[in-house]
Amino acid sequence: MPASATSVFQVLFATTEQVIGPLPGYHHETYAVRLGAAPGLFGQSAGWVKLRDPRPGLLWFDRRCFGSEDDLLATLAGRVSHIPTVGHIDSLTVQGFIEGCTLAEVAPPGEEVPAAFVGQIVRLFRELLAVEPYDPALLALHAPLPAERGSAEFARDLVRFTFTDVVEHSLPHFDALFHSLGIHPGSAPATASSLETRLRGMTPRPFGLLHGDVHRANLIVDEHDALWAIDWELALIGDPLYDLATHLHLMRYPARQEGEVIARWADVAEESRPGAAEGIEADLPRYLAFKRIQSVYTDVIRQAYSTERGETSTAEAAKVINAALDRAADSLLLPTVAGAGEIEHELLRWLATPRQRGAANTGGSPSAS
Structure with a gap:
């Protein structure tokens, strides 16, 4: 259990059955915790949140451009749907924990993804590219500043x-x-x-906001079959086509479905950010x-x-x-x-x-x- 969360656990949680973890993940040691009945915490009286501590001494294989995933998620609230909420318990920042299973459990890599989920993935890309990448609120979190050099x-x-x-x-x-x-x-x-x-x-393509890591294990299916995008640590501002390539590489769609996803991505990319599919x-x-x-x-x-x-x-x-x-x-x-x-x-x-x-x-x- 993360040491930084010890005092919060002692005050808020009555039994160890309310803690699940550590959860799978490379960059952090992560626990899911069910909040008690204390009012006003995280904007709710009960529910699941994630508590995380960075794992020390890790190799990073992709550039980290946003200094805080929590700050990014807070900034994207209301702009991109079905992403974790961010709140605070005392001085501790936490994310809402999405109850459900990963898309990888529903449809493992290499298998066809159900059509309803493909539609939600395409919606995610449309919403991402509709976000203005040079919004001052985003630029304040991004380092270095993403000069649009091509x-x-x-x-x-x-x-x-x-x-x-x-x-x-x-x-x-x-x-x-x-x-x-x-x-x-x-x-x-x-x-x-x-x-x-x-x-x-x-x-040359106009830059946009990229998730950078959209794959089956980072897509959570809730009880209503809604798809939630988690793990935004590799988000960046850059060439939208790179986000699609990363997605295709990691998703391992069957060939026929991959062609469909490419065509649908191109349509919504041009709709949200003209020139993105050039x-x-x-x-x-x-x-x-x-x-x-x-x-x-x-x-x-x-x-x-x-x-x-x-x-x-x-x-x-x-x-x-x-x-x-x-x-x-x-x-x-x-x-x-x-x-x-x-x-x-x-x-x-x-x-x-x-x-x-x-x-x-x-x-x-x-x-x-």
Whole structure:
């Protein structure tokens, strides 16, 4: 239980049955807590809230641009529907906890998403792009200020963050594992340069507000089959097409449904932010190639790091790494992809081998510079 919440727990909660957790999540240790009958707290007398503490020493694989997820959610209240509410218990800021199950539990990755939920996902993107990204209230929370330099420059910054702030920073700790998986660590700069070249000719698009992490585990289905978007920590202001590419990469729609989602996204994007879907035919595949390559590097590091901390089994980590390698094989020109069994063997060998320490624990650059 987060230490910062101890006194609040003692005052408000009568039994440990009112606390659930820790809940699944990478960036925070999170608990769901049912409020007691104390009036005036969080604007309600009862209900579930989330209490969270950041996990120390984590690697961050995407840029954090908004300094406070809670402040962002509070700013978006009334503009984007079905997002967590934010309130206060004494000096503690908390989010409302959405009771229900994840979309991943209803329709696991690779399976078709029920049509009613697809409609709600499309609505989410429409509402996001209807938010004025240069609203002073948003800009006050965003660092650095998002100069609208164009889609190509935005994409270049994504590549440089991945390969400089994450991969290059972490390689001293993980280079032997990359070698064993057939990815020479020294190829990372060349891969980054190739991606930058490929992204250079992208069509300029007006920037918008992006969630940055819309996938099945971050979409909660409540008892009324309403879909709620949670985990806004990777939100940013930038090229809207990147939000779609990230969504498609993580959702793993069946091919037919993916085509439908792309078409519906393009319609609402143009409706909410004219020009947001310009060049989609040429540029969406470029972003998807970047996401596949990014996943290989970051999934290897993240899964190895998680097994090292005893949070993930080597068998489960090997499956994730195998899937990332398989999806990026063409983009990385890999002649063969190691199977899950072989990857697990290499993970076990890496765990048992002395190696340089320290780089894995600093977290790269946890916030945008």
